[in-house]
Amino acid sequence: MNAPLNHPLPLLELDVLRTFVAIAETGSFTAASNSVFRTPSAVSMQIKKLEDQLGRPVFVRDARSVTLTSDGEMLLTYARRLLALNREAVSKFVMPDISxxxxxxxxxxxxxxxxxxxxxxxxxxxxxxxxxxxxxxxxxxxxxxxxxxxxxxxxxxxxxxxxxxxxxxLTEPIVWAGAKGGCAYMREPLPVSLWEEGCAWRAAAVKALGSLGRGYRIAYMSAHTAGQRAAILADLAIAPLPKSFIADDLVELGAKDGLPELGNYxxxxxxxxxxxxxxxxxxxxxxxxxxxxxxxxxx
CATH class of the missing domain: 3.40.190.10 (Periplasmic binding protein-like II)
Incomplete structure (x- = not known):
């Protein structure tokens, strides 16, 4: 819908565009509200205002997800450019000497x-x-x-x-991670994936298994998180990971599975x-x- 030539075009607010980009990147109004430090209802009001200004929807919403419309995808490109230009301009005045x-x-x-x-x-x-x-x-x-x-x-x-x-x-619990639906944790000796000596997660796992008297074997060793995840997802082993590392494709194992607590790191x-x-x-x-x-x- 084109604005009349004698009618001024609306000015998009950078704060609203920042919220729009946050939703597009997280796929969630709730997650975006955390990153822009606003309540979910305030975020919804910002997007309603944006869609009213543009005269068309920028998101398709359902019970589980939020996706961009074709107009939203076009706006995302412009929004990122406008926000980047704003940051560049402001930084020239606010922090001109920090380099x-x-x-x-x-x-x-x-x-x-x-x-x-x-x-x-x-x-x-x-x-x-x-x-x-x-x-x-x-x-x-x-x-x-x-x-x-x-x-x-x-x-x-x-x-x-x-x-x-x-x-x-940061202080965070270390937990045992296994594949969703996996059975590696039931094997004897217990197959574990560990880092090299000197890793805090390895030290906690070895100490806890020793205290429990649980036999184990190092079935996989990698200094990289991607390698550790590959071993877990293949159900070759379980591994000690920070609790925040447990994603949708992993499950947290514990006492109910015959495994000891690992403490914090x-x-x-x-x-x-x-x-x-x-x-x-x-x-x-x-x-x-x-x-x-x-x-x-x-x-």
Whole structure:
């Protein structure tokens, strides 16, 4: 529907477009409401206003999902461009002097699951700061940090040890993960998939199985989360994982399945003592991301 030539076109609000993009990316009004810090009803009102302005629907809703209409797909392209242009313009005035390179270390699991979304948002708010990422085991990342090869590093920490100079960002239960409908947990000896020595999840699993007196064999070993998931999904083994890693294709196993509790693990962050302004900005951004996870369960 074309607007009359003598009638001014409506101005799309960036705040409404931000909500629209959040819904398109999460596929859920509820999930989007968490990311934009609004109530679900407020999010619904924003989208109604947007659709009223455009004179056509942008989403198809049913009881289980939210999908874009063809007009919504077209709008998504424009919305992302408008939001990106706004961020670029504002950053020129709000943070004109913060630029540089940040060397960031992360374990594989969080490098795969968390960093993409965290770094995407950081790039949007700090376009003049480049982040170079190193993925490695926590023990090696500590060594790189001590050698001043990194400015910031995330690392897994055992619950019963102190780590000087490390700020704890997250404490989370470790659970046994198995394939949905799988039977690996019933086999004897128990087939487990573990990381190499020095992994906090491995240490918790070995200690718990030893305390229970449960026989086990290492059926699969990988330092990468993708490899671990492949072994679980193939029902070759079960594995210790953070509770938040349990997705729709995995199930949490426990005492009812004859398995011991594994306790908690922690994610810590170390920052160089002589941190530059870009490094401090990146560290603050990571803290905020974990704060959001602690509140909403989502990064």
């Amino acid at each position: 540089g390179v940040v060397r960031l270390g992360s374990p594989d699991d969080f490098g795969e699951r968390v960093l993409p979304s965290v770094l995407k948002r950081f790039a949007q708010t700090h376009p003049a700061i480049a982040v170079d990422v190193v993925i490695d085991q926590s023990a090696n990342l500590r060594k790189r940090m001590a050698a001043r090869q990194l400015d910031i590093t995330l690392m897994t920490c055992t619950e019963d040890l102190t780590h000087p100079g490390v700020e704890i960002l 922690r994610i810590g962050m170390a920052v160089a003592t002589d941190a530059s302004a870009p490094v401090k900005a990146a560290a603050d951004h990571i803290r905020a991301a974990f704060d959001m996870f602690n509140e909403t369960g989502r990064f």
